[in-house]
Amino acid sequence: MFHVSLIGRRDLSGEIYRQLRCAILDGRLRLGDRLPSSRELARTLAVSRMTVTVSYERLAGEGFVTSRVGAGTVVSQHAAHAWRDGGRDCADGALRPRPVWDSISLPTVFAKSATFDFRSGIPDASLFPHRTWRRLTSRALRAEGAVAGGYGDPQGHRDLREAISRHIGLSRGVAASADDVLVTNGTQQALDILARVLLKPGDHVAVEDPGYPPPRRLFQALGLRVVAVPVDRDGLVVDALPRRIRLVYVTPSHQYPLGVSMTLQRRRALLAWADRNDAAIVEDDYDSEFRFGGRPLEPLQTLDGAGRVIYVGSFSKTLLPGLRLGFLVTPPSLRLAVQKAKHVTDWHTATPVQTALADFIDGGGFARHVRRMARVYRTRHEMLVNALTRELADHLELIPSNAGLHVTALALKASTRETAAVARRAADAGVAIQTLASFAVGAAAPAGIVLGYGGIPTGRIEEGFHRLRRCIDRD
Numbered sequence: 001m002f003h004v005s006l007i008g009r010r011d012l013s014g015e016i017y018r019q020l021r022c023a024i025l026d027g028r029l030r031l032g033d034r035l036p037s038s039r040e041l042a043r044t045l046a047v048s049r050m051t052v053t054v055s056y057e058r059l060a061g062e063g064f065v066t067s068r069v070g071a072g073t074v075v076s077q078h079a080a081h082a083w084r085d086g087g088r089d090c091a092d093g094a095l096r097p098r099p100v101w102d103s104i105s106l107p108t109v110f111a112k113s114a115t116f117d118f119r120s121g122i123p124d125a126s127l128f129p130h131r132t133w134r135r136l137t138s139r140a141l142r143a144e145g146a147v148a149g150g151y152g153d154p155q156g157h158r159d160l161r162e163a164i165s166r167h168i169g170l171s172r173g174v175a176a177s178a179d180d181v182l183v184t185n186g187t188q189q190a191l192d193i194l195a196r197v198l199l200k201p202g203d204h205v206a207v208e209d210p211g212y213p214p215p216r217r218l219f220q221a222l223g224l225r226v227v228a229v230p231v232d233r234d235g236l237v238v239d240a241l242p243r244r245i246r247l248v249y250v251t252p253s254h255q256y257p258l259g260v261s262m263t264l265q266r267r268r269a270l271l272a273w274a275d276r277n278d279a280a281i282v283e284d285d286y287d288s289e290f291r292f293g294g295r296p297l298e299p300l301q302t303l304d305g306a307g308r309v310i311y312v313g314s315f316s317k318t319l320l321p322g323l324r325l326g327f328l329v330t331p332p333s334l335r336l337a338v339q340k341a342k343h344v345t346d347w348h349t350a351t352p353v354q355t356a357l358a359d360f361i362d363g364g365g366f367a368r369h370v371r372r373m374a375r376v377y378r379t380r381h382e383m384l385v386n387a388l389t390r391e392l393a394d395h396l397e398l399i400p401s402n403a404g405l406h407v408t409a410l411a412l413k414a415s416t417r418e419t420a421a422v423a424r425r426a427a428d429a430g431v432a433i434q435t436l437a438s439f440a441v442g443a444a445a446p447a448g449i450v451l452g453y454g455g456i457p458t459g460r461i462e463e464g465f466h467r468l469r470r471c472i473d474r475d
Helices: 012-025 038-045 049-061 077-084 099-103 130-146 158-172 186-198 213-221 264-277 332-346 351-362 365-391 416-428 458-473
Strands: 065-068 072-075 181-184 204-209 225-232 245-250 280-284 309-314 326-329 396-398 406-411 448-452
Touching: 012 038, 012 049, 038 049, 049 065, 099 213, 130 351, 158 181, 158 309, 158 326, 158 351, 181 186, 181 332, 186 213, 186 245, 186 280, 186 309, 186 326, 186 332, 204 213, 213 225, 245 264, 264 280, 351 365, 365 396, 365 406, 365 458, 416 448, 416 458
Parallel strands: 204 225, 204 245, 245 280, 280 309
Antiparallel strands: 065 072, 181 326, 309 326, 396 406, 406 448
8 A cells, every 4th residue: 555644734636646646756656556446545545535536537637647447547658757767846855965975976986897897896706605605694594583583782793703803813913802803884884983982073084095985985974084194115104194183094904005015114103103192093904815925914903002903804805795794803992882883873783694604704614715715816916917017017017016906007107187098998998997096085196007806707807908908008
């Protein structure tokens, strides 16, 4: 039964017509949907049948519905076309968002698929163990059903928190117990929770420049003042940090998007700066599981002796972004507050998914998957690096990187505008890339391109690169 409200209305027939017409135009009633009979709707609304009949006749006269004996009254083809064409004149609404939302755009980088997809941050979904995951999820759902599937712990499923603490302890040397871990819906929610706990509107937050755009937009939406801090070959330039900063967001293990690793000297300098200025550091270790050479540097969290570093991790790169699973590791002083913030935000992350992931990690499936993907990504990394250094050395300077799912190259001759033109030509040729300028925060980023190899099958890299090279050679 479709809802029609006549409370406080005078022109009852006109009100029924208006509400039904609005529902058709905005797509709530679609082509072929059957309206209640005039007798049934009149009884439901406690009005005369004639009142409803007049409304239906008016809709039929304007082509919104058709009536046939034995078939009733249904939404017409004409109305469906009007909806698809955006023909809606219902009230837009008097409410308006805060001005900050005018400056924040929805993501478009993944809006279209590409035959040769070199966009960064995409894992290979075709190699995800779907069959195993379905089995684990089904088992988790049966277990949850047995206990009535009630609300869960805002901090996260205990088994998953223990599994995460063991995983990051073994793979990254992060010292954390299950009590230090909070499960989140990806990195973005982890940052939202931390900002709510640690900061107030007007506080200053430092981000890397160039850097990952979503955190910056989140901080702006929360009323924080974002300060861009440059990044060089050694990582975040600590000497460029203003004293008024309350929180620093960094990607030290594999800076996004440049791909450099913050040196040990810079890491120690950043920790000392945070201690002097009573600031917090959020360490986003988003893809450190995939390292192809060199000794891994210690996370900031393990070097931190003052409890100023919050370690943030995600399963978006190791598994699938669509699972929306992440976590944060906090000092004991923040444990209770982040649990409260998680609770008031969305209570808790979906429990069956947490249970499935805990079983996946504890059963060894996660470690096997990471080892398998690391071999695949190493091959793709080497193919792309070799092609760039062999065939485009006159155009691009590769920034050395031995981890993650992307590499970055600086343009030797082209300007930022010319690099953007290359990206457009590549898109026309079925090749998706990203320009370094798209990650700029404050000052304009140097001209360059970012090439991911997680989302493109190994067999397509060579052809995709040849198409990209032809687009670059045209300059």
